[in-house]
Amino acid sequence: MGEKLLLQVENLHTYFYTLQGVIKAIDGVNLCVREGEILGLVGESGCGKSVTALSILGLVPSPPGRVEGGRILFEGEDLLAKTPAEMRSIRGSRIAMIFQEPMSSLNPVFRIGDQMIEVIKLHKKVSTGSARIQALEMLHEVRMPDPEAVLAKYPFQLSGGMLQRVMIAMALSCEPSLLLADEPTTALDVTVQAQILNLMKDLIRKRNAAVLLITHALGVVAQTCDAVSVMYAGTAVESGSVESIFRSPAHPYTRGLMECIPDPSRKSGKLKIIPGTVPDPVNPPPGCRFHPRCYKATATCSQIRPDPVRVGPDHVVCCHYPEEG
Amino acid sequence: MTRMPEPLLEVRGLKKYFEIRKGFLMRTVGWVKAVDGVDLAGYPLETLGLVGESGCGKTTVGLCIARLYEMTSGKIYFQGADLTSLAGKRLRAMRRNIQIVFQDPQSSLDPRMTIKRSVGAPLAIHGLAKGRALEERVADLLRMVGLDPQHMNRYPHEFSGGQRQRIGIARALALSPKLLILDEPTSALDVSVQSQILNLLRDLQQRLRLSYLFISHDLGVVRYMSSRIAVMYLGKIVELAPSEDLFCMPLHPYTQALLSSIPSTNPAHRAMGVTLEGDIPSPANPPSGCRFHTRCTYARAECAKFEPALQDAGAGRYVACHFPLSDSR
Numbered sequence: 001m002g003e004k005l006l007l008q009v010e011n012l013h014t015y016f017y018t019l020q021g022v023i024k025a026i027d028g029v030n031l032c033v034r035e036g037e038i039l040g041l042v043g044e045s046g047c048g049k050s051v052t053a054l055s056i057l058g059l060v061p062s063p064p065g066r067v068e069g070g071r072i073l074f075e076g077e078d079l080l081a082k083t084p085a086e087m088r089s090i091r092g093s094r095i096a097m098i099f100q101e102p103m104s105s106l107n108p109v110f111r112i113g114d115q116m117i118e119v120i121k122l123h124k125k126v127s128t129g130s131a132r133i134q135a136l137e138m139l140h141e142v143r144m145p146d147p148e149a150v151l152a153k154y155p156f157q158l159s160g161g162m163l164q165r166v167m168i169a170m171a172l173s174c175e176p177s178l179l180l181a182d183e184p185t186t187a188l189d190v191t192v193q194a195q196i197l198n199l200m201k202d203l204i205r206k207r208n209a210a211v212l213l214i215t216h217a218l219g220v221v222a223q224t225c226d227a228v229s230v231m232y233a234g235t236a237v238e239s240g241s242v243e244s245i246f247r248s249p250a251h252p253y254t255r256g257l258m259e260c261i262p263d264p265s266r267k268s269g270k271l272k273i274i275p276g277t278v279p280d281p282v283n284p285p286p287g288c289r290f291h292p293r294c295y296k297a298t299a300t301c302s303q304i305r306p307d308p309v310r311v312g313p314d315h316v317v318c319c320h321y322p323e324e325g
Numbered sequence: 326m327t328r329m330p331e332p333l334l335e336v337r338g339l340k341k342y343f344e345i346r347k348g349f350l351m352r353t354v355g356w357v358k359a360v361d362g363v364d365l366a367g368y369p370l371e372t373l374g375l376v377g378e379s380g381c382g383k384t385t386v387g388l389c390i391a392r393l394y395e396m397t398s399g400k401i402y403f404q405g406a407d408l409t410s411l412a413g414k415r416l417r418a419m420r421r422n423i424q425i426v427f428q429d430p431q432s433s434l435d436p437r438m439t440i441k442r443s444v445g446a447p448l449a450i451h452g453l454a455k456g457r458a459l460e461e462r463v464a465d466l467l468r469m470v471g472l473d474p475q476h477m478n479r480y481p482h483e484f485s486g487g488q489r490q491r492i493g494i495a496r497a498l499a500l501s502p503k504l505l506i507l508d509e510p511t512s513a514l515d516v517s518v519q520s521q522i523l524n525l526l527r528d529l530q531q532r533l534r535l536s537y538l539f540i541s542h543d544l545g546v547v548r549y550m551s552s553r554i555a556v557m558y559l560g561k562i563v564e565l566a567p568s569e570d571l572f573c574m575p576l577h578p579y580t581q582a583l584l585s586s587i588p589s590t591n592p593a594h595r596a597m598g599v600t601l602e603g604d605i606p607s608p609a610n611p612p613s614g615c616r617f618h619t620r621c622t623y624a625r626a627e628c629a630k631f632e633p634a635l636q637d638a639g640a641g642r643y644v645a646c647h648f649p650l651s652d653s654r
Contacts, residue, residue: 044515044516044517045515145603159604161604162604189378189379189542189605190378190542190544190583190586190587191378191582191583191586191600191601192378192604193586193588194585194586194588194600194601195600195601195602197588198600216515216516217588218516218590219587219588219589219590220588222588222589222590222591222592223588223589223592223595224588242592243592243593246590246591246592256517257516257517258590260516260517260519260520261516261520261545261590262520262523262545262546262548262549263545263590264544264545264548264572264584264587265572265589265591270524270527271520271523271524271549272520273517273520273521273524274517274520275521277485277487277488277517277518278515278517
């Protein structure tokens, strides 16, 4: 794993202008992904993790969405300053993406092979014949049984796990240096999830590519990632290395998330809970966004938004009263 | 746990086949064997967990027990009475005892009915209360699940996912059932809300002396909730055991693989041990013999030929495997 920064998101703001009001989906997010690193982005639904990925790719639906501020530096270039045409050539070749539902990200009326060949030809300027050979090689690499036959199939003829392999093969076919994976295993069963995660890890390591893995499952993060950022209501509340965050979560929200999941490896007593629900994104609470649900909130928390505090090497938390130990 | 000799619920040889119809005449060309011979017993006050991957038939078992599906064959006994032969009034009376909570509270509540009507509907249908009495009962039910009774005139869209699931639970409790079938009650919820609902369900079980059939694909959740767990694979139960035993020492290779593929939240334990190859075969055309033999690491020749029956493995454990994993682990 290199120490060089590949992707740096600074103070990103993405808002959606709706009839109900301005939804501050992302309100000041900082992230960085090093070369060859797998960064997990975790949080509950609506916390802005998918919008973060869409902002990086320049795919925020506009209107109603707009990136209102911040910088996204990728290999030293600011992606927010790029023209749509420049972004098009970056997407798919240098930054690739895998979505949650493989069925809905593939075109149902074209064969798998045609769709794979199209991507390769678009970015690599090769003939159809050699693109086909590359597609076959990629399917081999994702351990697809009988790749030759798969090329001639339509998406509906493959299972969810197989389709996700096709998506991974397509995403990696142009040797991207960054892969955005948005809940890549959420729609899959656990036994298939384990296969896909192992496969992704192998292929990524081999290519020394970096991954931004978006998920709500802490188990997936613990098993696959090098570093984590935890998001809550449009803000990144804690980030650091996987070891340090899982050993000593410093934000009460992170700690709460970890304690409220029933652990399959042991029988637990009563589950801890985080009271209340995720706040309304149109009217987020002032100060620290987590304070209405936090057990240690004080008057300060409801007024002043906490700045990032360093609690360890490589471990940053946005909390006025970080947890210890 | 002291086990009562008399089971509350007994399922024997439950089968549910769905027809595959094709062509202009919609002729039956095959059968999807969603549930293919399931035997289960649920005891009073216990939570029986039912786990498996998607398509294994766990939801179909739940719907057959609630008699929301007509089963193809088999018998279901509730407190010793045969549910399968009931119809009309007597079936309706029996239904008060068995209620179901569905996975998605969004689609299981009528968007055009107020909460009062939805939760009160079972009482109205069974003619148990009306007018002020019904309103009071609904208020009680809402309080029981931790909602403010003042909100009873609101519509489902005004509630969050977790609150909607509480409404679904209140509705299921309206008839004071003895058995509650919980079909993935927390799968559609975020983890912080999931723990609230799980704790609520555990409290209600103690307070109202309920028995649960807890259907889920999440092994962590099932372990937290259940005293015994049945593992299903392709329409059959492959293992049934007290939950501690099942997690500490699985006997069926499928259970072992399932357990080892749960990603642990401990980054120090990065061992995705026995991972399975391939996908679940289609239930329309299940493999011969043991249905798991195509993905099993320990499969031998006889596994493809003979189907193993669910056999007593002692200490309240049952396993359907020719070569169950031994204790020497």
